[in-house]
Amino acid sequence: MTVDPFHRRSKDTWTLTAAAFERLLTLLHPERDKAAVEYERLRDRITGLLGWWGSPRAAELADETLDRVARKLDEGAEVRTGSLGAYVRGVARMVFYESSRQQQTDPLPPDLDLSVPVTDEEQSPALVCFDQCLAKLSAADRKNLLRYYDDAGERTMDARRKLADELGISTNVLRVRMHRLRDRLEQCVAGCRADG
Amino acid sequence: MLQSPELRIDDEATLREYLMGRLGGEAAESLESELLEDEDLFEKMRIIETELYDDFAAGRLSSTDEQAFLSRSRGQAARSRFVFATTLHGRAAATRIATFRPRAARLVLAAAAIAVVAIGLAFVSLRKTPVTVPPQTARTTEPATAAIPSPARAIALTITLGSSRSGAEKNILSIPDGTTNVELGVRLHAEDVYDTYEVDVRNVKGESIWQQSGLRAAAAADTRTIVAVVPADRMGAGTYEIAVSGTTGTAPAEDLGFQSLEVRREQ
Structure with missing residues (x-):
């Protein structure tokens, strides 16, 4: 059985209390409902940052980061206005370093290497989930998404401009809108594949 | 490393450099702190990251950028994103190739329920070949008919043309070893009346692996069906998409729809 000293230590020495959590929420927003939304958004951003640092356990470490921030606030730490990002980053970096020391350094198995092309065996189950998730989008969203991501070489930008014109929006708004749609689809596919 | 004090952290080139691991020191720290505070900036970074996956999947990155991207994008999550971008x-x-016609949008949900119709009456009548195929799976090694030169061994399957590739059910074709041809029947929509038809078989990457044009529809039992004969050796195990277009006179070909097909090879 593998023991993770990092987790054992944090679990053994301190657990998130309601008071500490409340202090964190208050820091994020004075209104409770909005604070909860801000908490989730901050968690997503920390997860993203940890992912960019190369953590394979980004979501888990984001939770640990937020727990530690809450703990520090509970212990009297002060976060100046406009410096929350820097403060949270510092804590996240520490959590990441500690985690990295525990991480195994085994080489990645070949199928996780992005330089290996996607095989039919790998793509077939992904396609089934992709089609199921695509079917859940509205007909208009589905059509626009597939048009937007149709790479036609140098014609891509022209095609996207045309699509934006048809929808009566700027190409930048279209870009954001399509990204959000794609993000939903990608999350759906990930969930579908995880369910097997 | 980019560490210019005049660096604009919301500049897209800067964000891209960060994702490539080429933004260092205080510039990276400053950007990371800002990312944790600014939801819009974070979303912008996400968009650029996604576009990097797209560029990588499409082979649009320079070799230098590709190496940088590969060194930063590892593990299961990155692999899943790569597979998704490719898909x-x-x-x-x-x-793009099989563009929906206006009526197709109304049929999207219906298309999800479209399943393989195993050698229906129309096709049996058309082919004059007695075959029995279980639902969703077609398999026969009946002797070739006039359309298939003897001693070819053919396997037959009829699918109903859909208007969306989003059908949750998948058509499955098991091809026994030694099969030379796949007789692919495509049941058309009643209103799809054209002089000739073309069938295009594409792999999962959207590449055409086989086409047959000049096909004429046969009408029977209130349905219209075309039959394409695909060399079996062109269809290895994997997922394919069958796209059909129709042409009348000198008018441009009109895309009629498509259907997905999973091919399994039997030894």
């Missing part, structure tokens, strides 16, 4: 672009490219 999305493959589907989108295939859609």
Whole structure:
């Protein structure tokens, strides 16, 4: 059985209390409902940052980061206005370093290497989930998404401009809108594949 | 490393450099702190990251950028994003080829329920070949008919043309070893009346692996069906998409729809 000293230590020495959590929420927003939304958004951003640092356990470490921030606030730490990002980053970096020391350094198995092309065996189950998730989008969203991501070489930008014109929006708004749609689809596919 | 004090952290080139691991020191720290505070900046970074996956999947990165990207994008999550980007672009490219007609949008949900109709009456009548195929799976090694030169061994399957590739049910074709041809029947929509038809078989990447044009529809039992004969050796195990277009006179070909097909090879 593998023991993770990092987790054992944090679990053994301190657990998130309601008071500490409340202090964190208050820091994020004075209104409770909005604070909860801000908490989730901050968690997503920390997860993203940890992912960019190369953590394979980004979501888990984001939770640990937020727990530690809450703990520090509970212990009297002060976060100046406009410096929350820097403060949270510092804590996240520490959590990441500690985690990295525990991480195994085994080489990645070949199928996780992005330089290996996607095989039919790998793509077939992904396609089934992709089609199921695509079917859940509205007909208009589905059509626009597939048009937007149709790479036609140098014609891509022209095609996207045309699509934006048809929808009566700027190409930048279209870009954001399509990204959000794609993000939903990608999350759906990930969930579908995880369910097997 | 980019560490200019005049660096604009919301500049897209800067964000891209960060994702490539080429933004260092205080510039990276400053950007990371800002990312944790600014939801819009974070979303912008996400978009650029996604576009990097797209560029990588499409082979649009320079070798230097590709190496930088590969060194930063490892593990299961990165692999899953790569597979997703490949799938999305493959589907989108295939859609361009088989563009929906206006009526197709109304049929999207119905298309999800479209399943293989195993050698229906029309096709049996058309082919004059007695075959029995279980639902969703077609398999026969009946002797070739006039359309298939003897001693070819053919396997037959009839699918109903859909208007969306989003059908949750998948058509499955098991091809026994030694099969030379796949007789692919495509049941058309009643209103799809054209002089001739073309069938295009594409792999998961949207690449055409086989085409047959000049096909004429046969009408029977209130349905219209075309039959294409695909060399079995062109269809290895994997997922394919069957796209059909129709032409009348000198008018441009009109895309009629498509259907997905999973091919399994039996030894």
